Amino acid sequence: MNLTQQYTAEDIQKFLVSNLAEAVELSPEEIDVKENIGNYGLDSTQAMMIIGKLEKLLGFQPSPVLLWNYPNIADLSDRLAEEYQDNSELQHIDKISNHNINTPSLLDLGAEAILDPTIQPIGNYTGSITHPQNIFVTGGTGYLAAFIIKELLLATVAKIYCLVRADNISEAKNKLVKNLENYAIWDDQYQERIIPIIGDLAEPFLGIASAEFANLAANIDTIYHSAALLNYVYPYSALKPANVLGTQEILRLACTTKTKLFHYVSSIAVFESPFYAGKVVKEQDAFNHWEGIFLGYSQTKWVAEKLVKIAGYRGLPITIYRPPLIAGDSQTGVCNPDDFLNLMIKGCFQMGYFPDVNYMLDMSPVDYVSKAIVYLSTQEKSLGKAFNLQHPQPASLKYLVEWIRSFAFHIKMIPYQEWQKHLVNNVTSPENPFYTLRPFLLERWSDEQLTVPDLYLQDKRPIISCAETLEALTGSGVVCPKIDSQLLTTYASYLIQSGFLSLS
DSSP states (O other), X not given: OOTTOOOOHHHHHHHHHHHHHHHTTOOGGGOOTTSBGGGGOOOHHHHHHHHHHHHHXXXXXXXXXXXXXXXXXXXXXXXXXXXXXXXXXXXXXXXHHXXXXXXXXXXXXXXXXXXXXXXXXOSOOOSOSSSOSEEEEEOTTSSHHHHHHHHXXXXXXXXXXXXXXXXXXXXXXXXXXXXXHHTTOOOGGGGGGEEEEEOOTTSGGGGOXXXXXXXXXXXXXXXXXOOOOXXXXXXXXXHHIIIIIHHHHHHHHHHSSSOOEEEEEOOGGGGOSGGGTTOEEOTTOOOOOOTTOOOHHHHHHHHHHHHHHHHHHTTOOEEEEEOOSEEOOTTTOOOOTTSHHHHHHHHHHHHTEXXXXXXXXXXXXXXXXXXXXXXXXXXXGGTTOEEEOOOSSOEEHHHHHHHHHTTTOOOXXXXXXXXXXXXXXXXXXXXXXXHHHHHHHHOOBXXXXXXXXXXXSGGGSOEEOOHHHHHHHTTTTOOOOOOSHHHHHHHHHHHHHTTSSOOO
């Protein structure tokens, strides 16, 4: 660090404004330093890029969650200036490290799981379970929901109303179409059946005007709530408005005017507490233990599913679906390249090293997850149940590495601590995903001071049973593809053709 260079809070603020504007494609004049940073839609990769640049500027590594523990650029700049102006570089590092804002013990998730008492279903559901007419979908500009929309269009004759953040209907429709085109699942015949609804998951009543909210509540008979802000950096507080309060507002819609079917896409992350480590977790098992869930995203999914369960106890007809990490389409290979697993594979491939850890690839292809959700959602016997969409035959990380080696690539598996050293010392180019993910991967959590990869080792995870789910899918034709050479080849081909992976 250049000790002669001094940065004030004003200098840091200008730096953050410039880099945030560049990341979210706005002009610096459009950035309000008092606005909540999360409201600008920054994703994990963009956040890590800014943190990486901050590290270069200031000479110490800010905690990756520090960026989100201070609500706006003005407050964050003041905090970083305080850290910067300490007496020595070691004090900088120690203070940032010891300023441990990962204090989940102070966050009582059980106390967070309180559903507005005014949200009560009105009577029984009177519509058709097997043939819904008007469906409301959240997350339509995202990954999984795009495939759910496709399956609903194929399996029903319903109109699909999609919640979209946009300035007008034209922009909203364009976002939906472009998203489906991006995943190669758009067809012009869908034009009339997809209807955008302008709103915001993080706002009361979804940001929808009262008259429109009332009309929507009277018209919709089935809801698929798939939207969630997925970010590996944000703490619970930054994700709560969209993931927790947003779920509450969707439940409000489900109970307003008439009772609607409510299909909720949760996550196997609700069983991330160490309490379940090594234990078999079945679909209908309770998930009352939250202690030791450290990632903000996982915390919000635990609370949100609890809210859905409370609504179910009040009489709302609910069904819950818990996917793991979601992989690409098993037929086309189309995927979300910014998925954490894809970024990990790309980063390790570029390094030439994979960590030698007991990690299982339990991801489920997106076409399996979406087909299973739509099929199960139209079965009367599914009401009130939860389904684990875990891959029934996960493969080990070592299997993936051996498959890569079969093409004569010189990839090594090395002890995890050695891999971490390579990550710290040798990943210096922004072209490697680990350049921006490095602070996140090295962040220490819990009393044991474990990193995220430590937390996901097989001996620290539950054994997710999907036996009841597979039984419910019997005869449907919906089968989870094996993680084998054929599937990996399909994925690799897409990632190479799209330019995400390079063999040179």
